[in-house]
Amino acid sequence: MSRAPVIELPLTDEMLSRQSRELARTWAPARGIIGFFSEVDHKRIGMRFILTALAFFVLGGVLAALMRLQLAFPENTLIGPDLYNQLFTMHGTTMMFLFAVPVMEGLGLYFTPLLVGARTIALPRLAAFGYWIFLAGGVFLYVSFLLNIGPDNGWFSYVPLAGPEFGPGKRADTWAQLITFTEVASLVGAIVTIVTIFKYRRPGMTLDRVPMFAWAELVTSFMIIFAMPAVMLASTTLILDRLVGTHFFNQAEGGDPILYQHLFWFFGHPEVYLIFLPAQGLMSTLIQAFSSRPIVGYVWLVTALVATAFMGFGLWVHHMFTVGLPQNGSSFFTAASMMIAIPSGVQIFCWIATMWTGRVRLEPPMLFALGYFVIFIIGGMTGIMVASVPVDLQLHDTYFVVAHLHYVLIGGAVFPLFGALYYWFPKMTGRMPNRRLGMISFWLLFIGFNLTFFPMHQLGMIGMPRRVYTYLPGLGWETLNLAATAGAITMAIGALTLTVNAVYALRRGEAAAANPWQASTLEWSTSSPPPPHNFSPERVIASRDPLWDDPPGQPIVVGVRSDKREVLVTRLLDAEPDHRYHSPEPSIWPFVTAMATTFMLIWSIFSPWALVWGSIPPAIAMIFWFWPRGRSIDDETHPPEKGRPQLEAATGPA
Amino acid sequence: MLQSVLHAAGIQSARIEALWWVMFWVTTAVTLVVLALVVVAVRRGLAADAMDVTERSSLRRVAVGTVLTAVILLGLIGGSVITSRALASQRSADALMIEVTAYQWWWAVEYQHPEPEQRVRTANELHIPVGKTVAIKLLANDVIHSFWVPALHGKLDAIPGHEATLWLRADQAGVYRGQCAEYCGHQHAHMAFVVIAEPPDVFERWIQAQRQTAHAPATEQEQRGLHLVQRTACVMCHTIRGTAAGGRIAPDLTHFASRSTIGAGTRPRTREYLDQWIKDPQAIKPGNRMPTLGLSDADRSAIVAYLEQLR
Numbered sequence: 001m002s003r004a005p006v007i008e009l010p011l012t013d014e015m016l017s018r019q020s021r022e023l024a025r026t027w028a029p030a031r032g033i034i035g036f037f038s039e040v041d042h043k044r045i046g047m048r049f050i051l052t053a054l055a056f057f058v059l060g061g062v063l064a065a066l067m068r069l070q071l072a073f074p075e076n077t078l079i080g081p082d083l084y085n086q087l088f089t090m091h092g093t094t095m096m097f098l099f100a101v102p103v104m105e106g107l108g109l110y111f112t113p114l115l116v117g118a119r120t121i122a123l124p125r126l127a128a129f130g131y132w133i134f135l136a137g138g139v140f141l142y143v144s145f146l147l148n149i150g151p152d153n154g155w156f157s158y159v160p161l162a163g164p165e166f167g168p169g170k171r172a173d174t175w176a177q178l179i180t181f182t183e184v185a186s187l188v189g190a191i192v193t194i195v196t197i198f199k200y201r202r203p204g205m206t207l208d209r210v211p212m213f214a215w216a217e218l219v220t221s222f223m224i225i226f227a228m229p230a231v232m233l234a235s236t237t238l239i240l241d242r243l244v245g246t247h248f249f250n251q252a253e254g255g256d257p258i259l260y261q262h263l264f265w266f267f268g269h270p271e272v273y274l275i276f277l278p279a280q281g282l283m284s285t286l287i288q289a290f291s292s293r294p295i296v297g298y299v300w301l302v303t304a305l306v307a308t309a310f311m312g313f314g315l316w317v318h319h320m321f322t323v324g325l326p327q328n329g330s331s332f333f334t335a336a337s338m339m340i341a342i343p344s345g346v347q348i349f350c351w352i353a354t355m356w357t358g359r360v361r362l363e364p365p366m367l368f369a370l371g372y373f374v375i376f377i378i379g380g381m382t383g384i385m386v387a388s389v390p391v392d393l394q395l396h397d398t399y400f401v402v403a404h405l406h407y408v409l410i411g412g413a414v415f416p417l418f419g420a421l422y423y424w425f426p427k428m429t430g431r432m433p434n435r436r437l438g439m440i441s442f443w444l445l446f447i448g449f450n451l452t453f454f455p456m457h458q459l460g461m462i463g464m465p466r467r468v469y470t471y472l473p474g475l476g477w478e479t480l481n482l483a484a485t486a487g488a489i490t491m492a493i494g495a496l497t498l499t500v501n502a503v504y505a506l507r508r509g510e511a512a513a514a515n516p517w518q519a520s521t522l523e524w525s526t527s528s529p530p531p532p533h534n535f536s537p538e539r540v541i542a543s544r545d546p547l548w549d550d551p552p553g554q555p556i557v558v559g560v561r562s563d564k565r566e567v568l569v570t571r572l573l574d575a576e577p578d579h580r581y582h583s584p585e586p587s588i589w590p591f592v593t594a595m596a597t598t599f600m601l602i603w604s605i606f607s608p609w610a611l612v613w614g615s616i617p618p619a620i621a622m623i624f625w626f627w628p629r630g631r632s633i634d635d636e637t638h639p640p641e642k643g644r645p646q647l648e649a650a651t652g653p654a
Numbered sequence: 655m656l657q658s659v660l661h662a663a664g665i666q667s668a669r670i671e672a673l674w675w676v677m678f679w680v681t682t683a684v685t686l687v688v689l690a691l692v693v694v695a696v697r698r699g700l701a702a703d704a705m706d707v708t709e710r711s712s713l714r715r716v717a718v719g720t721v722l723t724a725v726i727l728l729g730l731i732g733g734s735v736i737t738s739r740a741l742a743s744q745r746s747a748d749a750l751m752i753e754v755t756a757y758q759w760w761w762a763v764e765y766q767h768p769e770p771e772q773r774v775r776t777a778n779e780l781h782i783p784v785g786k787t788v789a790i791k792l793l794a795n796d797v798i799h800s801f802w803v804p805a806l807h808g809k810l811d812a813i814p815g816h817e818a819t820l821w822l823r824a825d826q827a828g829v830y831r832g833q834c835a836e837y838c839g840h841q842h843a844h845m846a847f848v849v850i851a852e853p854p855d856v857f858e859r860w861i862q863a864q865r866q867t868a869h870a871p872a873t874e875q876e877q878r879g880l881h882l883v884q885r886t887a888c889v890m891c892h893t894i895r896g897t898a899a900g901g902r903i904a905p906d907l908t909h910f911a912s913r914s915t916i917g918a919g920t921r922p923r924t925r926e927y928l929d930q931w932i933k934d935p936q937a938i939k940p941g942n943r944m945p946t947l948g949l950s951d952a953d954r955s956a957i958v959a960y961l962e963q964l965r
Contacts, residue, residue: 081840081941154837160814161797161839166758251815257798258813291699296712322800322811322836324818327742331735338727345723346716348688352695353712360699373692381681384727388734390670390741391677393808394659397800397835463657463804465835468843472919475657475831 011537011556020536022562027119027532030586038586040124041532042109045131047428049106050421052131053099056138060094061495063087065488068452072485074473084469085152086171090145092155093175096271097182098138100413104278105130105189107420108217110428112193114523115211117202117541119534119567120583122195125590125625130188132594137181140602144174151175154467156268157238159249159260164242173242173605179235180601183228186274190221200567201575202522203557204541211521211544212288212301216281219305223270223277223312231267234260244608258323265316272409273312277305279413280347282420283369287351289423289519290366291358294545297350304343304350311340321392330389337387341380348373363517364438368419371446375411379404382457397467400460406453418445418498425505426512430529433509437501444494451487455480520545538568541575589625596621657804657831663851664806664824666741673737677730684726744821749789752780756792756799756812756834759841759942760905760918765861766791774864775893777905778847778918783857784827790820797839803832803849811836824851831919840941846919860912863965867896868908871960879960882953887945894964904944910964917942928958 030038039045067087070079079087113121121127144150149170153162162172197210197218210218237248238260247253249260288295295301317325317333351373360366382404386392395401425433459480464471471477515524524547526535537556543549557577560568565583570576600614662668751766765774782788792801794812802809807822824830834845852860871877883889884898891904899907914923917939921927930937932954935944949957 081843085840085842158798158837161837166797166839256815258816296709297716300713300716322809323813324810324816327738331738334734335731338731339724341727342720342724346720349716349719352688352691353716355692355695355699357707357712358699359702360696362696362700370692370696374689377685377688381685384681384730385674385677388673388677388730388737390734390737390808391674393741393810394667394670394674394804396809397837461659463659463831463833465802465833465842467837470843472846 011558016537016556019562020531020533023533023536024531026563026565029532034588035586037591038128038588040120040128040584040586042113042121042124042127043428043530045121045124045127046106046108046110048131049102049109049134052135052138053103053106056094056098057103058495059142060091060099061492063091063094065492067091068485068488070469071471071481073482074471074478076470079469081469082152085467086145086150088467089151089154089175090141093141093151093178094138095409096155096275097178098134098141100275100409101182101186101271102134103417104217104220104275104413105186105193107213107282107417107424108193108220108278109189111424111523112196112214112217113200114427114526114530114534115214115521116197116200116205117522117535117538118196118200120200120565121192122200123192123584125584125587126188127192128587129590129594130185130192132591133181133188133597134185136594136598137178137185140181140598141174141178144170149174151178156264157235158264159238159241159257160251162238163249163257164245165250167242170605173239176235176239176242177601177605179231181598183232183235184597186224187228190224193217193221194225198572199569199578201570202538202541203568203570203575203577204554205570205575207573207575208299209541209544212284212295212298213278213281215302216278216284216305219309220274220277223274223309226313227267227270227274230263231271234263234267237263239604243604258320261320261323262316265319266313269316269319270309270312273308275409275413277308279372279416280305280308282416283347283351283372285521286365286369286416286419286423287354288545289517290361290363290369291354292361292518293354293358294520294548295350296353296357297346298544300346301350304346307343308340311336311343315340318387318392321389322396327389334387334389338384341384344380348377364433364435364442365419365423365517367439367442368415368422371415371442372411372419374446375407375415375449379407379409379411383408395460397465398460399456399464399466402466403453403456403460406449406456410449410453415445418442423517424523425502426516427523427528427530429506429509430512430527431505431509432512432516433501433505437497437504441494441497441501444490444497446494448487448490448492448494451490452484453487455483455487459484515547520548522546533562536562587625589621593618593621593625657833659804661805663826663828663830664822666744666807666822667805668825669737669740670808673733676733680726680730741821744787744823745789746787746821749787749821750782751789751791752782753791753793754780754801754812755795756801756838756845757795757903758797758839759834759845759939761801761845761847762795762905765864772865774861775906776864776909776913778915779913780847780849781857781860782824782849782851783854784824784851786854787821787823790822792818792820798836799834799838799845800836801832802835803830803847805830806832806849806851809835824849827851827853833919841939844918844920844939844942846915848914848919863912864909866909868894869964870896871963873959875956876960876963879956879958882949882957883960886947886949888947888957891944907961907964911962912965925958925962928961929954932957 029041029044070076109121109127151171151174153172157172157175160166197214240246241248247255249255249257284295284301314336315333318337321330386395386404422438459477462476464477512528514527539554539556542554560566560580566580567583569578569581571578596617600610603610603614662671753764753766755762761778763776763780767773792810792812794814799812800809801812806824807820810818810820828851830849832847832849834842871880889899889901891901893900893906895908916923916928916931920939934946935942
């Protein structure tokens with residue numbers, strides 16, 4: 001394939017600024033109430049995802065605080081078993097499905113196009129649809145909870161406890177259908193991310209120049225596509241067992257409850273990596289930016305991400321060691337589970353090497369990244385312990401595992417996430433957060449976290465099982481539980497200071513420059529916050545760290561219309577210009593389709609006929625969504641006789 | 655009475671505890687080394703005094719770290735596999751066979767014997783002889799539960815339609831608390847039991863005593879208690895061998911007063927707690943399957959008197 005020709009065009013500053021104004025008009029967000037529901041701007045959709053997920057994070061945190069209050073003292077009567085069982089189910093379901101996965105997806109939708117230098121995401125209407133489905137699912141879960149039909153079988157909903165015989169009412173159905181909502185939202189987001197990274201990259205950004213966070217989002221998206229079908233089977237067969245009396249998991253009729261566990265964990269373990277891998281990408285981003293040098297071992301880091309993704313599918317049985325499976329098989333999963341520490345180790349060593357040879361700046365985002373090292377490494381080590389079959393026989397389903405999973409998920413994902421939110425806050429809002437408040441909130445969260453979860457290791461070792469609403473005095477569990485509760489309160493204060501900082505910065509924060517942290521990736525090349533069209537002019541990329549290493553006066557991409565929402569589609573490997581594509585305009589129909597789908601999914605909890613009649617409204621909505629409107633812009637701009645569109649990369653003012 | 659992984663009183667738990675301590679020291683050392691590297695890296699990065707190191711030499715060190723990681727992990731995998739095999743080697747043909755069936759939210763216990771009338775049924779309390787291998791055959795009546803006595807062995811799930819066997823041996827006499835470890839619904843928190851490991855002769859005396867039918871009531875009040883038990887809903891669910899009570903969906907009460915707790919370890923077995931329990935079973939352990947019988951105070955104390963003499 002030949003390179004696109006570089007044509008010398010006399011581009012003046014005046015031409016560029018006129019083009020920039022035209023682009024801003026063309027890509028302006030939709031207006032009014034209808035416009036609010038029609039939005040296809042990736043920054044707005046991403047921001048909605050992030051804010052909604054953070055709201056669910058707060059709700060999940062409140063549920064956790066209630067649990068900690070109940071467990072502060074033995075035989076406490078603050079919360080009874082019925083509510084407590086709903087609390088831990090809601091907490092786990094919220095944090096996994098409504099916070100961790102969507103917030104990473106939101107960051108991906110917001111930043112992937114900015115990182116790869118694109119005008120927008122691919123398939124923006126699909127992304128909008130994904131957001132509405134996610135929001136509807138979360139609201140549905142919490143409304144159900146308030147109506148006392150909140151799920152109470154744990155975030156895994158094992159049968160037969162969640163089956164028709166032992167799970168009366170609609171609580172288990174609520175859980176299963178929430179899973180359907182989040183599956184749809186995640187799959188949609190994964191497809192959007194993959195297409196954006198594969199096809200919307202700025203010319204010059206070959207695959208080996210893609211920023212680490214975009215790589216992480218890409219790998220995660222592929223994991224979503226392979227993991228989600230398993231949980232879709234699990235939740236759908238569960239709801240079929242409950243709704244129409246199929247017997248997938250009823251052992252009396254030849255079904256098998258262990259089958260459910262396999263299906264759930266075949267998804268459930270990769271799920272952990274859906275949360276963890278984007279955070280690994282965030283870590284690389286933060287370490288590089290605050291070590292002021294290109295990351296050491298780019299290829300190794302990418303390989304580690306891909307290796308983790310593959311191995312992540314081979315570990316699910318370590319959640320089932322106490323089921324009594326054959327020993328040889330179990331040993332295989334022990335080995336696989338321990339070996340996944342190797343790619344994590346490679347990444348940690350590369351980051352250490354980057355700091356070692358760089359110029360480190362201890363800004364608040366970097367502190368969160370350093371917090372990762374302490375917390376995640378401890379979590380990784382306890383992970384090695386529970387990966388061993390014999391040790392897991394003792395530790396499985398105890399507070400040791402509660403400690404372990406919070407060390408890996410909060411240390412491995414939430415700390416990098418908070419660091420990244422702090423890091424990107426100026427880009428998203430145009431305001432600088434307060435450094436001192438940022439430092440205080442880090443220390444409160446760090447100390448509070450360890451005070452909450454470190455004692456839980458010991459609690460598990462001395463026999464406290466998970467998911468108990470109370471415990472008897474005299475087992476030596478009192479002090480440690482009280483310490484954990486005190487830690488939880490400290491964490492809550494830390495989260496509050498973060499919120500105060502964000503609100504303060506929005507109102508009084510000083511205006512942020514385009515690149516306040518002197519970072520290297522493309523999102524910092526545009527204004528803070530970015531204009532609706534993200535970039536103008538679009539300069540061709542010449543290195544992995546364009547803001548550090550690209551020579552001045554790189555060619556500017558021209559030949560893409562600025563009076564229509566036209567984007568440049570590039571080739572997968574070398575990001576050479578391929579063709580122009582008309583990105584969809586705002587549309588209300590993704591929202592309508594999402595609402596119609598929501599109606600069908602909720603109705604189907606009550607009647608199987610919902611799937612028959614309820615699928616008609618979404619079908620109608622989708623017909624309107626995809627209805628062809630007049631002459632396509634492609635016909636207009638690319639007469640067939642011209643063949644492959646000609647693209648010019650023109651030089652312009654430096 | 656502790657429920658601790660770190661106070662092994664049997665061969666299986668001792669094997670696991672040994673492996674755990676190996677892992678603890680190895681992982682602690684690794685954590686400290688890596689965190690020390692992080693500290694040094696940050697200090698050098700702050701001073702920015704190592705900026706001339708080439709990426710190539712950095713990566714060589716990353717490779718060394720990775721290889722070391724792999725070697726340590728391989729060692730731990732080896733230790734884990736060896737311990738797994740040792741745990742499996744505890745199987746033995748002349749083990750004492752005990753069938754434990756998990757119910758929401760209590761444990762039915764049946765000591766196996768070739769002659770059916772020699773079998774012993776009890777609940778929420780197991781006696782085992784010290785030094786003898788015991789095979790615990792696990793069944794589940796309703797949902798998934800998990801049988802766990804940390805002092806003696808790791809846990810094993812009881813799954814409806816599946817049968818699993820846990821092989822263990824107590825090496826020190828003592829009373830060891832256990833608890834359901836798989837979330838099983840409303841009262842998962844109150845599904846405990848105790849294992850009493852005792853010298854073989856003491857165990858033999860206990861099992862002989864358990865084989866007897868229920869102790870006949872002596873006093874008039876106790877006799878009235880038996881009468882009431884046989885005339886009320888008690889018999890629908892509970893068995894008291896030697897009486898008309900033959901229900902099988904609740905704990906066997908034949909030798910109720912030889913046990914130490916009520917409500918599957920929820921409360922110690924005292925007259926006061928027993929009276930409270932019968933008065934309002936839902937007060938102490940809300941959601942359990944025992945109904946409120948609406949007995950008068952006098953009737954209740956007669957029943958308590960009868961139950962308390964079932965040694």
